[in-house]
Amino acid sequence: MISILIISGILLFAIVFALLFRTQVLLNVLKGSYNKRVDVAGNKVHGILFVIFMIVFFVGMFGYHEIAKKDYLPDAASIHGAEADSLFWISMIVILIAFVITNILLFVFPYLYAYKEDRRGYFYPDNHTIERIWTIVPAIVLVILLFSGLKLWTNITQTEAPANSTVIEIMGKQFAWQVRYPGKDNRLGEYNFRRIDPNNEFGIKVEDKSSEDDFIPRELHFQKGNPVLLKIRARDVIHSVFLPHFRVKMDAVPGMQTSFLFTPTISTNEMRTKTGDPKFNYELACTEVCGRGHFAMRFLVVVDEPAEYQKWVASQKSWKSQNEDYFAETLKKVTATPKATETKVHKDELSSL
Amino acid sequence: MSTVNLHIDSHDDVHAHDHEHEHHELPFIRKYIFSEDHKVIAKQFLISGMFWAIIGGGMSMLFRLQLGFPGQSLEWLKPLLGGWIENGKMNPEFYLALVTMHGTIMVFFVLTAGLSGTFSNFLIPLQIGARDMASGFLNMLSYWFFFLSSVIMFVSIFTETGPASGGWVIYPPLSALPQAMSGSGLGMTLWLCSMAIFIVSSLLGSINYITTVINLRTAGMSFLRMPLTIWAFFVTAIIGVLSFPVLFSAALLLIFDRSFGTSFYLSEIYIAGEALHNVGGSPLLFQHLFWFLGHPEVYIVLLPALGITSEIIATNSRKPIFGYKAMIGSIFGIAFLSFIVWAHHMFVTGMNPFLGSIFMLLTLIIAVPSAVKAFNYIATLWRGNIVFTPAMLFSIGLVSYFISGGLTGLILGNAALDIQLHDTYFVVAHFHLVMGSASFFGMVAGVYHWFPKMFGRMMDNRLGYIHFWVTFVGAYLVFFPMHYIGIAGFPRRYYSWTGFQAFDTFTDLNAFISVAAFVTFSAQFIFVFNFLYSIFKGKKAPMNPWHSNTLEWTTPVNPGHGNWPGEIPIVYRWPYDYSKPGAADDFIPQNIPLSSTPESNLPYEAEMVKEEQEEMKASNAH
Ligand code: HEM
């Protein structure tokens, strides 16, 4: 493929130079044309080149799309993702129509109206009817695109999370993601950034009872068909959660919680069959530049069938159970100086409002 | 109105004559270095801009090497880059530094200072019929502030810890914390200083442009007789005056956060093993402030290019620009709307989604005036008598990029679709076409078109044609494929994609893009050569090489200080009387009275003849 592209590129340049050279020769033959205002034959060449360019451009862009589409991301693996994809391709068709029409005009006119000595331009300073039409028609098309987009955007961003949704916390740090599940009580324990230390990457407050069953796995698991509410934050600089196959993206911002609600629809296994790639995996990437390791913040994502998902959840050990000593020690420290900690924590919470 | 003009004008005349007397004794340093002549200042901006374009473009060659050929050893770059090449590999932080510097340089130093600085300075006095800018001194300061800012930015590239590296948008906390990346240390400090000075320069320039356009138009040059170039520069300057101060305050608060322990943008941060004291700040605040400049900046870059093209397309189609008033209207529409769409850069930053809806609405509205502009260009070509000068070719190229890049804006402006595409190569493709390539083409077109006025000589056409075709095709080959990569989700500002299964494709295409970029970049040296060679050895230019209507072509081939040796010409018509039916030639310059062209006057113009004669009498009496 690449060679075809390169060859066509070289060909195009060859044509350009050949034509330009031809004019040079013509010029020399018709020495007289030197005194003329415009070298008519040489001038015409550019009109021809624009048309050739246009044809090659159209063939190239549509042709390459056919070749490239196998490398596009596979079908969206979430409900809103599928809708967004169809809106994307519809919008794409609309803009392509505009693109083709305007380009044909833009490149054919230079060919048709290249300079001729015996002709004058057509003195045509304006025409209000035409101008009105080409203001109003794009405006109408835009309004249609706008409203379909608005509807989808509102759906995606302004829906309440249903009661059965799984809440998962994702935290970005330089240069890795960490995720936390709420455990059986379905409530994430509170956190405070001052509690962060190498044992406690999230700054979990040990005295909060709901933190006791929270677990911190090495992979992100979603249950197919079940809504997922991502609670997203960062602890150092801005990162951005990007789940390309689910059409999910949301910044992780220090000092502020963001969220994204979506429903995965295709399990990892199904996707493996679909793509014919037995090694296929969903991935989480970072899309806000965050420093040296920005390009390497990969995290593995798995979508399970409900039964598998339950099994996976059951197999997870809580963070507390893996760090009994640390947990107990910190709890002691916190409760030993109840007053001081209390007011301090309180203050933090106020200021983070 | 006109009497006021006349008055100011003749006053100015006297003044300018005085000036000319002093002028003869000006030493070299006042004439070419600390010059107050707008034409010299314009050339200073142009040459600085070209210098920066080579640096900024060269940086993109370096990171295209990395992206196109990820496995290759870059050991051979060690003599140039020194410690930034580690074991044959580019340091990932240095990669980010290159991207950041490339963006900053291209947007601010090349396409703001290099473009507006050159052409607003050069053309405003010449095209409105003024001896010089309203304040030559401020104008000179504007260049020298820019120069100082350039020096600081240039020095920052060579600092031990590297230049700023957090992206040209310098989002905190990344840019605020030296612990976060080495470029956020001294490099960032220098970036902020340089930009603060840059803003001062830009403001001085803009204020001057605005004042000059309002006050110093020659007799008869009413607002509705101004060429579209002037309209574009004028509105651009207004946008600059209103938006750059906001960037200044954003930068100032960032300086406070960095150096004085304040918490405007910082809150609840744990980094490098320690929790910082900052609470209560908001990183989003910075983004709002930044994009309040950032989006208008896109138009600060683009509008002058569109103005230049309007002029060139009309002249070389030998036709009036189609819809002159609609063009002015859309310039104002775009300018106004550009202030209320900034948050379309922030759909997925955690900003309130309802705000997202509003900004989506406003963003899509801005497409309408932009579409009108594109249609008007095409309508101007229709049934023209087109002369393909290099400037004309680059202008048509601009329109093509403007359309290709503008259309994808409709997709990115749709918040629901931007979720997936934000910060991917789709965005890189979009803005390189609509803002990067389009504005760059406008700038180059301007140089080809006004070179004869700047240097009194012609650039070589054939080199210009080769330059155009290689660059036009080349830039498409570089930026168009980025759409495909973007649809496949490739994130931008990535040092390498091979770590991800999802992005481990398109290696061929990335290599192809890099090759195309090398070729395109090399072709720019044809232009540089043509430019430098023609300054000294080009064919001598005639007075009005493009048979153009605007006033600058009524000055001598090499205009001196004060522009017109005698009286400033008076303007009697709009600048687009090309191919007027009945006229002897296919153009009628603005300084030709209607009364001397009875054969071509339109009915309403015939009525104006009387009025005009009275005006002439009045100005003669003066
Ligand atoms: C010489 C031809 C050019 C090439 C090959 C090129 C290539 C690129 C590439 C590949 C990136 C993305 C890098 C990344 O995200 O990792 C980039 C970023 C950028 N380019 Fe260019 N570019 C060129 C010219 C221009 C021009 C004329 C402009 C003027 C507007 C421009 C403005 C930018 C900006 C603003 C960024 C974003 C920087 C950032 O992410 O902070 N570029 N360029």
Ligand SMILES: [Cu+2]
């Ligand atoms: Cu990142």
Ligand SMILES: [Cu+2]
């Ligand atoms: Cu914008």
